[in-house]
Amino acid sequence: MTIVTPGIVPASVLLAEPRPAWLEEWARFAASFSLDRLEPEVVAQAKLVMLDCVGAMAAGMQEPELSALVRRMARRGEGNVAAVGAGIRLRGDDAAFVNGVAGTTLELDEGNQFARGHPGIHVLPAALATALEGRRSGADLLGAFILGYEIGARAGAACRLRPTVHPHGTWGTIGAALATARLEGADEPALMEAVNVSATLSVAASLRSMLEGATVRNSFCGFSNRNGLAAWDLVASGFTGESDSLRSVYGSILAEGFQPEVMVEQLGSRYELQRNYFKRHAACRYTHAALDVARMLLAKHAAIDPAGIVEIEVETYAHAAQLDSAEPSNMLAAKFSLPFALATTIVHGEASVPAFRQAALDDPAVRSLARRVTVRENPAHTALLPAKRPASLTIRLADGRVLTGETMTNRGDSVDPYTPDEVREKFFELTVPVWGQIHADKVHAAIDTIDLTEGTEALDALLASPPRAAAR
Incomplete structure (x- = not known):
């Protein structure tokens, strides 16, 4: 037929x-x-x-x-x-x-x-x-x-x-x-x-x-x-x-x-x-190149008063440029807003978990700065995917200064990796508040020796332990 x-x-x-x-x-x-x-x-x-x-x-x-x-x-x-x-x-x-x-x-x-x-x-x-x-x-x-x-x-x-x-x-x-x-x-x-x-x-x-x-x-x-x-x-x-x-x-x-x-x-x-x-910024990976540049500029130029920023211009690849909404409605949307992620990083010094919670969402300084961020695609950046994840930042200040920075890769990528100790540090930052240091150490040790154990019951017992708040 x-x-x-x-x-x-x-x-x-x-x-x-x-x-x-x-x-x-x-x-x-x-x-x-x-x-x-x-x-x-x-x-x-x-x-x-x-x-x-x-x-x-x-x-x-x-x-x-x-x-x-x-x-x-x-x-x-x-x-x-x-x-x-x-x-x-x-x-x-x-x-x-x-x-x-x-x-x-x-x-x-x-x-x-x-x-x-x-x-x-x-x-x-x-x-x-x-x-x-x-x-x-x-x-x-x-x-x-x-x-x-x-x-x-x-x-x-x-x-x-x-x-x-x-x-x-x-x-x-x-x-x-x-x-x-x-x-x-x-x-x-x-x-x-x-x-x-x-x-x-x-x-x-x-x-x-x-x-x-x-x-x-x-x-x-x-x-x-x-x-x-x-x-x-x-x-x-x-x-x-x-x-x-x-x-x-x-x-x-x-x-x-x-x-x-x-x-x-x-x-x-x-x-x-x-x-x-591996990730250290608590936001969508597509925002990380811009956040890496922002952190670099913050370190290089000491304190940058958010109120003194006239405008932030971002050039990046297509998937990152899509995240241009400056008015996120909740924590998840904030993690997928490049303007908000940049603003909260500059106000709080890092893109931590608290930097995307409701207090940050309600912060007038963060909201105001996010509205001063413009995002556009640079086709040359998009053409470098997936091996590179570029972003360029231009920060214009009220005192006339113009701060610029660029990266072709993200921290944590295979070409610019975090060290094993940095990954472990992140693990403890996340788990010590849940279980306490002693228990987090035990979980780390169990995973580090997982290939030597006869079964997975011991690891499961550690993972099943209640959080400290529930244990009190």
Whole structure:
């Protein structure tokens, strides 16, 4: 039968296509993967990423809406997996969900500039739940986490999401499913099936949610973890997926193109978590280049009176320039407002968690300065993506001075990384207020030695400890 309507391909043509070669190669790689064969630097980086994710989860769990969500989840019955920093254990799928939500709430979770998203927090909650319920070793957990991160990050790098799609809740589902399947001993065919099923369980995540401050956006990563677990449950029960679902979903539905060669480029010799970034500014990564320049100018020129700033001009790449709203409605919207992020950084000296809370949102000095920030795209900056994330700042002062600065990269990127000690310092900044120094030290030590432990019960017991405020 001949079809003349554009975009509709006959089933006889679609079904004649073979299983993609990259997926078979990936399944062989994942099935034979061994933590023992990795370079020590890869293992060390994986532990740092895991540590960073746990810190983000524990701190995010203290937000009022997370506390309320955990209480609602517990109404369905408690389980044996920690809701990190909440002082309660939930069913595995519920714990994976709330931990994923908590990990993105403060906008401090690590990410990957080549994937254009946050692979770690899309994988770790599901992997933690699966490892604990399956009584797997710490080395099994760490290895599965590395694999899940790897395939999720590569899927993100291989596609070009539509401009209206938020990366949270999309390709991260594949990483969660692969880590889960690996922990449950899946063979090559089952691993391929898990990838194909999970790709079709991605969230239709709207980018506008983050711009409006619609906090449902914080749930997208939680759904990736929950749906990754569900994908494996389906495969283990006999359900099947499309033969090439990544191409379907990320070639034409959620994205505008899929490059399968990226999925296996230097597979096994280049690990994507070594090309990750860590965050110190509690705001969208797209604001970080401008915030880095602002911090540099603040340090160089000592005190800059916000009231003496006439105007701030920002030139940056397209995705950052999109964040031009100067009137955020809540904390989440403020984290995705480049004018507000700059203003609160200058007023408070840093883009810390408190710098985006209600007191800062209500601060007339911050609000006034944000309205004096103009943002525009520089196409030359956009052309440098994804390897570079440039921004140029011009600050015009009432006394006639003009301060300028520029950066091509963000602090924390793989080309300008934070040191391991700086990442650990961030972890303690996030977790000491939750658990206290002694307990935070124990969590750090448990993650640092995770590959040497017979099980994950000890780590879960630490993560299940109640926050200090609840313990009093």
